[in-house]
Amino acid sequence: MNRFNVATCAMVAVMACTSSVLAGTYAVQSGGSILDGDNFFFLDVNGEGTSLLSVELQLSLTHDALTDVNVVLISPVGTAVTLFTTLPPPDPVYFEDVIFSDVPAAPRIAGSTTLEGGILRYRGEFRPEDIGQSMSAFVGENPNTDGANRWTLRIFDSQSGLFGNLLSPGSGAPWNPQGLTAGTQLIITSNGVQTVVPEPVTLGLAVMSLTGVGLATLRRRHG
Numbered sequence: 001m002n003r004f005n006v007a008t009c010a011m012v013a014v015m016a017c018t019s020s021v022l023a024g025t026y027a028v029q030s031g032g033s034i035l036d037g038d039n040f041f042f043l044d045v046n047g048e049g050t051s052l053l054s055v056e057l058q059l060s061l062t063h064d065a066l067t068d069v070n071v072v073l074i075s076p077v078g079t080a081v082t083l084f085t086t087l088p089p090p091d092p093v094y095f096e097d098v099i100f101s102d103v104p105a106a107p108r109i110a111g112s113t114t115l116e117g118g119i120l121r122y123r124g125e126f127r128p129e130d131i132g133q134s135m136s137a138f139v140g141e142n143p144n145t146d147g148a149n150r151w152t153l154r155i156f157d158s159q160s161g162l163f164g165n166l167l168s169p170g171s172g173a174p175w176n177p178q179g180l181t182a183g184t185q186l187i188i189t190s191n192g193v194q195t196v197v198p199e200p201v202t203l204g205l206a207v208m209s210l211t212g213v214g215l216a217t218l219r220r221r222h223g
Helices: 003-014 200-222
Strands: 016-027 032-034 037-044 051-063 069-074 080-085 093-100 114-116 119-122 150-157 164-166 176-180 185-196
Touching: 016 037, 032 037, 051 069, 150 164
Parallel strands: 093 119
Antiparallel strands: 016 185, 032 164, 037 150, 051 093, 051 164, 051 185, 069 080, 069 150, 114 119
């Protein structure tokens, strides 16, 4: 082993890598009308770690009826999870800052409503409607792959003449005239790796120590 390699080993030896859990909340870029056909809304994620641990979506919307509406969350690498399709019955609907997650105690979204004043109100935390769909499908993905960081919320409305609105953070909440909605946003946790670089004095001593060991070894071999 030559002196360069010994010094390199010393630098590696005194550096420490620690894992950390990063958490972030990312709002939809802008809310807006939900019209007939495909509607796309975007959420950009920045500064996350290298592997997703959990993904939740907070959904805030109003609609005339969801009997012919599909809502799908799509990750930057193309993984798609259907949150719900064609929720009955055909009544005006409020999604009051609803959380979609994989919490086992959370019920499936289908049939989990409260009817107040002729409006179906979804509140609280739910799992996706279909048992075959799970937010855990995103776990393990690298949210920074190839610089891609854009998530897509696809809302497809196949029934003409019925409309809605996706609400962004700070929008007026029709279910709470005195306050504002928390709005549609992603809630993400991920694994991050942090490299801890030692103080220069510590690094210098380590390099000198290991370099001395390497030179002594070389003298023994060639003496």
